[in-house]
Structure formats: C-alpha cells, structure tokens
Amino acid sequence: MLNAESGSESEGSGSSPELECGFSGRLKQAIGARSVLSFAKECGISDSLVRKYLAGSHPGLDKAVVMARVAGVSLEWLATGEGSSDKGAQTPAKQGFAGGEIDLDLLESVAATTLQELETRRIHLEPAAQARLLRVLYRHFASRHEQPDHDTVSNIIDLAAYR
Structure with missing residues (x-):
C-alpha cells in the first residue's frame, strides 16, 4: 500500500501498528463470513498472502483494488478507513446502473x-x-x-x- 507520508510502497515494514491493525481489521470485515481460502480464490491471490494482510502486512495497490472489488467495498475505505465501506453494497458485477439490481x-x-x-x-x-x-x-x-x-x-x- 502506498505510504501516505513518504509516497513509497510498503509491505508493512516501517508503518505504525495502529495503521496495520486498522487495515487488517477492515479487510477482515470486508471478507465477512467467507473463508480466507474462498476469498483469496475469488481475488486470484494465494490464501497465504491474504493471511499476511490479515496479520498486518499491507498489499500493493493492485492487490488492494482486487480485494476491494471482490469484497464489494470502496477502495478508499479498505485502504484508509475513510469514507463509506459501502460501495453500493454490491460488487460491480451485481451493481446496477442506478445502484439497483441489473435485470x-x-x-x-x-x-x-x-x-x-x-x-x-x-x-x-x-x-x-x-x-x-x-x-x-x-x-x-x-x-x-x-x-x-x-x-x-x-x-x-x-x-x-x-x-
């Protein structure tokens, strides 16, 4: 994830424990009742990598985008905790053009x-x-x-x- 202060990419090293805990907590919330294995499979990444993120490592932007999309949450919320976690409460594949279901x-x-x-x-x-x-x-x-x-x-x- 991009470090907001330095602009550099980090994988959890040198970032504050509070931020790591925040991201991992939001990721856990985004995964919801799904298993880590099924979520990782939907994202196209390994379950061991998802477990690293849940333990406090930060993903790169490419992985964060995929995880937010699959989880149906906004990237801003997943990455920073700001804004709404609700991205229309649906993934793009299910989201309608006006926020409703697609017929x-x-x-x-x-x-x-x-x-x-x-x-x-x-x-x-x-x-x-x-x-x-x-x-x-x-x-x-x-x-x-x-x-x-x-x-x-x-x-x-x-x-x-x-x-």
Missing part, C-alpha cells in the same frame, strides 16, 4: 435486439462504443419497464449518432 433478462434482450439491429444496418462499432450504446439502451428500457423493440432501438441509435 439480466432485460440486459440480454437489449443486447440481442441491439446487436441484431446493428448487423441489419451494417453498423460496425468498436467494443467501447457498443458498451456505451448498450448502457444507454438498457437504462432507457429499464426506466420504462419495457422490453426492447427494433423501432425504439433504431431511433436511439440514430439519436445517439451511432451510425
């Missing part, structure tokens, strides 16, 4: 309809542009509690200048 059936329907419309109209979009378009369309249909139809999808593609 996966609706998302699948929006994606299928949109991709079919793009193919029919022979419109090629880069992946990032496709993702933005799908996000706009999903928000539109989710806010209206409607299923996607080709006319509306086509109109939104035109309005968004994805042509």
